[in-house]
Amino acid sequence: MSNTVRQVQPKTRSSAPRRSVFARIVRAIGWTSIGLGLFLLGFLFHQLFVTTFFAQRANVALEAEAVEYFDEVEITQVPYIPKGTADSSTPGDSIGLDGPTGPDQPAGGPDEPAFIFVEGQPKRGQAFAILTIPKIPKLQDGWTIVEGVARSQLKTGTGHYPATPLPGQPGNAAIAGHRTTYGAPFYDFEVLEPGDIIEVETAVGVSVYEVRENVIVRPTEIWVTQDRPGAWLTLTTCHPKLSSRQRLVVFAEMVSGPNYETIYG
């Protein structure tokens, strides 16, 4: 008997059967689809969870920053000069946004000067107020508002339009907030109805607003942030959810607060 050693040739790449062009195209489409799917899944995970994680973490730190700011910022009393009567041609008036008790009449009568409490203008990115909406579970414990509505400032959730008055002051204080990402503080905004309460705590004190109306507008309709007689809070967010095609706007009017008596007399 003779021992024969069988030599096995290792398979080389060149010996593998060549794929047809069709198979290679299918394979390329398959891998591209898998890659694209993972990319989009990663995108959704990033937007819905990663941004929210960081925004909520930032919000905890910012709330402490805002409370510290309340103690540091200087509050002064200045004479209150009411704005002129509302121009009836403005869109705000066309949807019935008039004050309840004649916002153009300051307290103390026409001859006596009335004073309002005014705080200093916060710098961009500064946490300066806390928004609370009892009807919305996410906002029952308060959400910090920072100054500015640039992308970097809105990464904490909500931002105050710098060109508008601060909350608690006469005029129209406007605040923008994320609907579905970055903590989604305004996620449930469609549940707000006329009569619902919104509270904003600033260095001046807690101002309470009552929802008057919700409207859906195009993102370019800047009239919603324009000034108006009385003291208003305008909240803007994306609409519908998971789209920035439109804006859901909530108009609320002050019903109590440190400056309420002076503004509404």
Next chain:
Amino acid sequence: MKRAFLSLPGPMVVKVILAIIIVIAALVALNFIYDWMGNFLDSGGNIG
């Protein structure tokens, strides 16, 4: 993946360091792209 890792230049320590740098750079780039794409999903609700 393994082939790509082995094709990195230098000894194993350098390969590992390079791989870590590449992964971090890729994650930063991905975060930047996702952030930009997120603007279409939710721009923050600002008007104007």
